[in-house]
Structure formats: structure tokens, C-alpha cells
Amino acid sequence: MENQNISDIIESYLKQILAESQQVEIRRAEIANQFNVVPSQINYVIKTRFTIQDGYVVQSKRGGGGYIRIEKVKLLDNLDFIDSLVTAVGDQISRHDSLSVVRSLFEAGAINRSEANIILAAINKDAINTGDRQADEQIRAQILISILNHLRYES
Amino acid sequence: MENQNISDIIESYLKQILAESQQVEIRRAEIANQFNVVPSQINYVIKTRFTIQDGYVVQSKRGGGGYIRIEKVKLLDNLDFIDSLVTAVGDQISRHDSLSVVRSLFEAGAINRSEANIILAAINKDAINTGDRQADEQIRAQILISILNHLRYES
DNA sequence: ATAATATTAGTCAACATTAGTCAAGAACAC
DNA sequence: GTGTTCTTGACTAATGTTGACTAATATTAT
Structure with missing residues (x-):
């Protein structure tokens, strides 16, 4: 004190x-x-x-x-799960691995099918394509983490 | 307030x-x-x-x-609604303007609230922040257009 | 009709008012 | 002593406010 x-x-x-x-x-x-x-x-x-x-x-x-x-905000009870995905994403993530993350979210019931499809549209190669593979993987990671953080709470 | x-x-x-x-x-x-x-x-x-x-x-x-x-304007009356938003987004778009685009999609009924929030999470400044503002605006535009194109074929 | 004048709105750049970032140094915990 | 956390301030960015100047349109005078 x-x-x-x-x-x-x-x-x-x-x-x-x-x-x-x-x-x-x-x-x-x-x-x-x-x-x-x-x-x-x-x-x-x-x-x-x-x-x-x-x-x-x-x-x-x-x-x-x-x-x-x-x-x-009211935090949801999926925090450990989200934490594990944030860790899995890390500083950068390949397109292939990012699909797994979205699939996990869907299978865990954190997002529905149309939400999953929107996320996939946001991180596919049409959306993120700077010409520098590593830069793309970093941007993809940041976007996924931002979305994961959003999924922590009720809005 | x-x-x-x-x-x-x-x-x-x-x-x-x-x-x-x-x-x-x-x-x-x-x-x-x-x-x-x-x-x-x-x-x-x-x-x-x-x-x-x-x-x-x-x-x-x-x-x-x-x-x-x-x-x-009643956006749903316009069959070219998505097209007009794609045009409005263009090659690059500021964060402020991108918020308006998402709001329009929501108000037009093209997306629901939680989908809107996911999109906002995907394009906010935590998600897209390379240190180069113009690059950020270009990436933001590509992501939005990718999502808009997805929404076009979804519905 | 045409020209001059009046009455509107538009543009733009300077300035004002806020918050954000970052890096250096200080203070603290161990 | 070393590493982390805290404090500070210079610089940056976003947003809002103002006024001088410009442009378009309407009205009036000739």
C-alpha cells in the first residue's frame, strides 16, 4: 500500500x-x-x-x-484455448498453418462457418501478397492475432 | 461524453x-x-x-x-452495391474510410454484427502495421477487396 | 440579351487541439 | 551488478477550426 x-x-x-x-x-x-x-x-x-x-x-x-x-469487457471461457493459438501463430505463420488455426477455431465452436470464411478471405493469397513471403507471413500473423484477441470477449 | x-x-x-x-x-x-x-x-x-x-x-x-x-441511399436497392464498395476501396484505403465500408456492409445487411467485428479486427492498426503507412493502406485495401469478393459469391 | 452585381457554396492551407510512439535515463527488485 | 519497470520529453499523427480566396448561380440594370 x-x-x-x-x-x-x-x-x-x-x-x-x-x-x-x-x-x-x-x-x-x-x-x-x-x-x-x-x-x-x-x-x-x-x-x-x-x-x-x-x-x-x-x-x-x-x-x-x-x-x-x-x-x-466480459471475457469468454476460451482463454486458454485462444492463448494456445496465439502462441502457435507467433510472429509469422504460413498460409497452410493459418488454415489449421481457422479450422481449430471453427471446430471448437468459437466461430461459425461464415465467420471462418471471412477470416480465410482476409488471409488468403489474394488478400496478402506483398511479394515478400516473410513479410506476408508476418502480416498474416498479426491479423490472426488481432482476430484471436477479439474472440476473447463478448462484444 | x-x-x-x-x-x-x-x-x-x-x-x-x-x-x-x-x-x-x-x-x-x-x-x-x-x-x-x-x-x-x-x-x-x-x-x-x-x-x-x-x-x-x-x-x-x-x-x-x-x-x-x-x-x-438505400444500399440494398443497388445491385452493384459490392462493386461500388470495391471501387470506393480502390488500391489503398485509410483506416477511417475502411470503418465506413464495414459499417455500410453491416447496415446493408450483407454481414451481421459479429462478422463486422471480425473484419474490423482484421484491419485495425494492431493487425496491419508495417511501419509504412502507404503499404498499410494498400494491404488494408487488398484484404477488404478479398472479403468483398467473397461476400459477392457467398450471397 | 448582356453585363454587372449579389448571393450562395467549395477549396485549401494555416493553425489549434488533442492522443500515440519511441528511446533515453532513473528507479527499483533481485 | 543486472535486468525489469517506471518516468520523462521530444517528436509524430490524427482530427477539428478558421478564414481568405474561388466558383457557380441568380438577380438586376442597361
Whole structure:
């Protein structure tokens, strides 16, 4: 309790609000000022303490009237399964292996047939074809991981 | 929620009218005056929030009795709907515009909410982020077109 | 009819206002 | 001492606001 750093304090402050509300919306500069830190520290707090693994989804907008909104989401009970697929995907993944990932999702009931087909359309060779095989495999991995992270929670 | 910028407020005002009516016709200077902004801000609002990707068609006339008319178009009436979106996507597309495309697909009934969310996960900035913005926009366009083509043959 | 003037909307670039990224150094835990 | 986490600030990016200038159309004067 005594040795809390400022990031922990900001985290507590936001989570306290989230305990009573489904979401919290802040102006970055305002919170930074309130806690007497530089604005980018708010990004640090969010990046390290409000991840999808923790059950939070973050949205933001820049410019006049800008904001950062943190939403608490209901995580599904497939987390271990998703984790294992995220690990399997890694930094890059071949087209062949990515088919297996999508098939696993379908067979596990995480997605239905038409959702599977959309994912396949998003990662097939018409969709991702930069001319550099390794680059393609990296992009495919990022897309799959983004989709897997989305499948962690109820939306 | 409280600190909406004026462009959002004008957008809401116009969409509120469009919720009850197929179209809205305004005099630019009048609306600008009503919301206490310069007239060109009305153009900004229309350009960023009432595009064809969003499902709106805008017509205007200058001179005495001039007007700006925003019409909500029924996308399903258009058999070439997918084609028009493919054209709108083009060789590259910004994240902002790609959101409009997905929203249009959803509002047209071509995809349901969870399919829309999967597509958004596939094209958001976590998914596509090579460090080269133009490259990202090109990849995003290819993925969207691949999905659009899939949807064309699916239905 | 034609030209001049008035009355609208359109474009564009400068400026303002937000948030995001990244890397260096400090503080901390072991 | 070493490795991790935290803090900071310079730089970048996205979005919104403003006003000077331009273009189109209508009205009025000749």
C-alpha cells in the first residue's frame, strides 16, 4: 500500500471508476495533470494495465474533443484455448498453418462457418501478397492475432 | 461524453433529421450561424461524416436559393452495391474510410454484427502495421477487396 | 440579351487541439 | 551488478477550426 508508484495509483483510480461503471472516458492531458505526470505516462499505464488479457478494450480519438475510453469487457471461457493459438501463430505463420488455426477455431465452436470464411478471405493469397513471403507471413500473423484477441470477449 | 466537439454535434443534428426523413436540405450559412461556426465547417462535417461509404449522397447548388442536400441511399436497392464498395476501396484505403465500408456492409445487411467485428479486427492498426503507412493502406485495401469478393459469391 | 452585381457554396492551407510512439535515463527488485 | 519497470520529453499523427480566396448561380440594370 505504501510503496505504490504513480502508475499504480493511476491504475487504481481508473479501476475504481470501472468498478462502478462499465467504461471510463478520460482526457489524457487532464488525468496527466491531475496526477502531475507527463501525458505519455497515461499511455504507459493503459498499455501495461488495461490489456485485452486483463479484460479491457481501449478506444481513443485525437483532435478537439479527443478522448481515451477504457471499456471493461466480459471475457469468454476460451482463454486458454485462444492463448494456445496465439502462441502457435507467433510472429509469422504460413498460409497452410493459418488454415489449421481457422479450422481449430471453427471446430471448437468459437466461430461459425461464415465467420471462418471471412477470416480465410482476409488471409488468403489474394488478400496478402506483398511479394515478400516473410513479410506476408508476418502480416498474416498479426491479423490472426488481432482476430484471436477479439474472440476473447463478448462484444 | 460531455466534451463533444462541434463537428460531432452538427453531425448528430443532421443524422437526427435523417432518422425520420430520407433526406435533409440545409442552407449552409444558416446552419453555420445556428451552431456558431464558419460556413466551411459545414463542408468539413459533410466531407468527413456523410460520404458514400457512409451511405449518403450529397448534392448542392450555389447562388441565390442555394442549398446542400444530404440523402440517405438505400444500399440494398443497388445491385452493384459490392462493386461500388470495391471501387470506393480502390488500391489503398485509410483506416477511417475502411470503418465506413464495414459499417455500410453491416447496415446493408450483407454481414451481421459479429462478422463486422471480425473484419474490423482484421484491419485495425494492431493487425496491419508495417511501419509504412502507404503499404498499410494498400494491404488494408487488398484484404477488404478479398472479403468483398467473397461476400459477392457467398450471397 | 448582356453585363454587372449579389448571393450562395467549395477549396485549401494555416493553425489549434488533442492522443500515440519511441528511446533515453532513473528507479527499483533481485 | 543486472535486468525489469517506471518516468520523462521530444517528436509524430490524427482530427477539428478558421478564414481568405474561388466558383457557380441568380438577380438586376442597361
